[in-house]
Amino acid sequence: MKRSSLLLAGGLGTRLNGREKALMMYQESTLLERSLEVLDDVSDEVIVSLRDEDQLQQFSEYLDDRKIVTDTIRNAGPLAGMLAGFERASGEYVFTVACDMPFLNGELIDVMFGMIGEHDALIPISEYGMKEPLHAIYRRDVMLKAIELSLAEGNRSILAPVSSLDNVLYLDSEAIRSIDKDLKSFVNINTPSDVVNMDSWHSDDL
Numbered sequence: 514m515k516r517s518s519l520l521l522a523g524g525l526g527t528r529l530n531g532r533e534k535a536l537m538m539y540q541e542s543t544l545l546e547r548s549l550e551v552l553d554d555v556s557d558e559v560i561v562s563l564r565d566e567d568q569l570q571q572f573s574e575y576l577d578d579r580k581i582v583t584d585t586i587r588n589a590g591p592l593a594g595m596l597a598g599f600e601r602a603s604g605e606y607v608f609t610v611a612c613d614m615p616f617l618n619g620e621l622i623d624v625m626f627g628m629i630g631e632h633d634a635l636i637p638i639s640e641y642g643m644k645e646p647l648h649a650i651y652r653r654d655v656m657l658k659a660i661e662l663s664l665a666e667g668n669r670s671i672l673a674p675v676s677s678l679d680n681v682l683y684l685d686s687e688a689i690r691s692i693d694k695d696l697k698s699f700v701n702i703n704t705p706s707d708v709v710n711m712d713s714w715h716s717d718d719l
C-alpha cells in the first residue's frame with residue numbers, strides 16, 4: 514500500500530495575530546521542517562497544503578521541489594486544504610496532519626498506517642476522549658467524496674465528513690501511550706501561551 518501524507522499549512526493563524534505557524538521555530542528548526550522530516554520517513558509521498566500563491570512564495574525556500582497544493586476554495590479552513598491535497602494524492606490512504614503539532618512521533622504514524630486495513634479512517638483519541646481528526650489516516654477516495662459533500666452543504670467542520678464515513682477505527686489513548694507516553698503527538702500550538710509552553714519543553718522530555 515502506498516502511503517501518502519498531507520501536511521496542512523494554509524491556516525491564517527488568527528489566534529496568533531496572523532503568525533505563520535509552520536514557520537515558527539522550535540530548537541533551531543521550523544515546525545515545517547520538523548514535520549517534513551518525520552513524514553518523509555514514514556511516507557512514500559508527502560504533499561504540503563498551502564492557501565495561495567503568496568504563501569507559496571513565502572515558503573519557497575523551505576520547499577525545494579516538493580509536491581504542493583493550493584486551495585481551490587478560499588478561506589474555508591482545513592477541509593479546503595484536504596480537498597486539494599486528496600485530489601492530488603496518489604496513495605490509497607492519506608495521513609493528514611496539521612502543521613502546528615511540534616512533536617510528531619514517526620513510530621506512532623507508522624503503527625497507524627499498519628493498522629488501517631480496509632477501514633475508511635483511523636482516528637486517534639487523545640486525552641479526555643478527544644478525537645484527533647487532524648492527526649488521522651483517511652481512505653482517499655471515500656473521504657474526498659465526503660469532503661466535497663460537506664463543503665457543498667456549507668459545512669466546514671472537519672468532523673462533518675468524518676461522521677458520514679461507515680467504517681472508522683478509533684485508536685484509544687491507552688494504546689497510543691505505549692508509543693507516545695505523554696501523548697505529545699497531539700500537542701498543538703494555537704495561542705501565544707501555547708508558544709510559551711512549547712519553548713519550555715526540552716528534547717529530553719520528548
Ligand SMILES: Nc1nc2c(ncn2[C@@H]2O[C@H](COP(=O)(O)OP(=O)(O)OP(=O)(O)O)[C@@H](O)[C@H]2O)c(=O)[nH]1
Pocket residue numbers: 521522523524525526527528529534562563564584587588589590591593594595610611612613647703
Ligand atoms: N490549506 C489550508 N489549510 C488550513 C486552512 N485553515 C486551516 N488550515 C490548516 O489546518 C490546521 C488547523 O488549523 P486551525 O488551527 O484550525 O486554524 P489556523 O488558521 O491554523 O489558526 P486560527 O486562525 O487561529 O484558527 C493547521 O495546520 C492550518 O494550517 C485553509 O483555509 N487552507
